[in-house]
Amino acid sequence: MLKSLRLLDFRCFEQLSLEFSERGGIFIGDNAQGKTSILEAICVLVRLQSPRAKTMRPLVRFESTGLGIAGDCWDRDLAVRFSRGTASLHIDGEELPTQNTFLSQSGLIVWMGNEDVDLIRGSGGGRRRYLDFICSQLDLGYRRALSRYRRALKSRNLLLKDRDPRDAELNAFAEILIEHGDYISAVRDRVVQLIEPLANAAQKEISVSDEQLAVLYNSGSDGGMREALAATAESERRQRQTLAGPHRDDLKLAINGMPAADFASEGQQRTIALALKLAQGEALKAEAGKTPVYLLDDIFGELDPTRRNALMDYLPTEAQKFITTTTVDWMVGEWEPWPLFEVSEGGVKRCLAE
Numbered sequence: 001m002l003k004s005l006r007l008l009d010f011r012c013f014e015q016l017s018l019e020f021s022e023r024g025g026i027f028i029g030d031n032a033q034g035k036t037s038i039l040e041a042i043c044v045l046v047r048l049q050s051p052r053a054k055t056m057r058p059l060v061r062f063e064s065t066g067l068g069i070a071g072d073c074w075d076r077d078l079a080v081r082f083s084r085g086t087a088s089l090h091i092d093g094e095e096l097p098t099q100n101t102f103l104s105q106s107g108l109i110v111w112m113g114n115e116d117v118d119l120i121r122g123s124g125g126g127r128r129r130y131l132d133f134i135c136s137q138l139d140l141g142y143r144r145a146l147s148r149y150r151r152a153l154k155s156r157n158l159l160l161k162d163r164d165p166r167d168a169e170l171n172a173f174a175e176i177l178i179e180h181g182d183y184i185s186a187v188r189d190r191v192v193q194l195i196e197p198l199a200n201a202a203q204k205e206i207s208v209s210d211e212q213l214a215v216l217y218n219s220g221s222d223g224g225m226r227e228a229l230a231a232t233a234e235s236e237r238r239q240r241q242t243l244a245g246p247h248r249d250d251l252k253l254a255i256n257g258m259p260a261a262d263f264a265s266e267g268q269q270r271t272i273a274l275a276l277k278l279a280q281g282e283a284l285k286a287e288a289g290k291t292p293v294y295l296l297d298d299i300f301g302e303l304d305p306t307r308r309n310a311l312m313d314y315l316p317t318e319a320q321k322f323i324t325t326t327t328v329d330w331m332v333g334e335w336e337p338w339p340l341f342e343v344s345e346g347g348v349k350r351c352l353a354e
C-alpha cells in the first residue's frame with residue numbers, strides 16, 4: 001500500500017505532502033483543480049508511466065525545469081526525479097540503474113477512468129495499451145521487448161518507404177522483429193487467457209445479469225512472426241509498411257456472441273470496460289501475489305446506483321483505493337467513513353477523518 005505521497009512541481013502542484021490509510025481516499029473538487037493529477041502521480045511513482053502522457057515533460061509544472069514524486073510504497077521509499085530531460089530513480093535512497101530494477105521492486109496498479117469505454121468502441125491501439133499495461137506488470141522482460149520491437153519497426157518502416165529498399169537491411173530488422181515480436185505475442189496470449197474468464201465473471205456481477213463476455217486475442221502474427229512476415233512480404237512492398245506483428249494485434253470483445261463495439265448498449269460498454277479492468281486487478285493479484293492499488297478516476301458519477309454498488313462490492317476489500325469525484329451526492333451508506341481530501345487550486349485539505 002501507499003502510506004504517503006510527496007510532490008514537487010508536478011502538474012499544478014508546486015508542493016504537496018499527503019498521508020494515507022489502508023483504505024486510500026476520495027479526492028473531491030471542482031473541475032481542473034488537480035484531482036486526476038494526484039492519481040497520475042501515484043501511477044508514475046509506482047509504474048513509471050502516466051495514463052495520459054507519453055513522456056515526463058508535460059508532467060513538469062509550467063515554468064519549472066523538473067519534477068519530483070516520492071512516497072512510502074509497500075514500506076519502501078520510492079522516488080522519481082526528472083530534470084531537463086533526464087530521469088533518476090531511487091529506492092530507499094539508493095539510485096537504481098534501470099527502470100526494470102525499479103519496477104521489479106515497486107507495486108502494481110489498476111487505473112480505471114471514464115475513457116476506458118474506448119476499449120470497446122475505440123481503435124486497436126487502446127486495447128494494445130491495455131494489454132501492455134498488464135503484461136509489463138506481470139513480465140519483467142516485456143517492456144524491453146516492446147521498446148526494441150518498436151524501434152526496429154520504425155526503422156524497417158522507414159526503409160520500406162524507399163523506392164527500392166535493400167533486402168539485407170529489411171531482413172536484419174525483420175530478425176529483431178521476429179525475436180521480440182514472438183516474445184510479446186506469447187505474453188499477450190497468456191495474459192488474455194488469464195483475463196477472459198475473470199472478465200466474464202465480472203461482467204455478470206456488475207451487470208447483475210447472465211451476459212456472456214468473450215475476450216479473444218486476435219494476433220497480428222498468427223502462426224509465428226517469421227511465417228507472418230513471409231506471408232505479407234509482397235504486400236508490404238506495395239503498401240510500404242510492415243504488415244504483420246504485434247503492432248497489428250487486437251482484442252476481440254463479444255457480448256452474448258455479438259461484437260461488443262457494434263451491438264453493446266452504452267451501459268453495456270461501460271460495464272465491459274469495468275469488467276476488463278476488474279479482471280486486470282484479479283489477474284495481477286493471482287500471478288504476482290500482490291494486491292494492486294486501484295486508481296478510479298471520476299467513474300462513479302457516470303454509473304447508475306446498481307452498477308456503482310456492484311462495482312464497489314466487486315473491488316477487493318483489502319485493496320487500497322483512490323477515487324476522484326466532483327460531487328459526493330452519490331456517496332451513501334458505506335461511503336461515508338472514507339477519508340476525504342478536498343482538492344482546490346493545487347492545494348489539498350483533508351476534510352473528514354476516517
Ligand SMILES: Nc1ncnc2c1ncn2[C@@H]1O[C@H](COP(=O)(O)OP(=O)(O)OP(=O)(O)O)[C@@H](O)[C@H]1O
Pocket residue numbers: 010011012013029030031032033034035036037038058059060061062298324326
Ligand atoms: N504541467 C502543468 N503545469 C501546471 N498546470 C498543469 C500542468 N498540466 C496540467 N495542468 C493544469 O492542472 C489543472 C488540474 O488538472 P487535473 O486534470 O488534475 O484536474 P481535475 O481536478 O482532475 O479536473 P477534472 O475534474 O476536470 O478531471 C488543470 O487546470 C490543468 O490545466
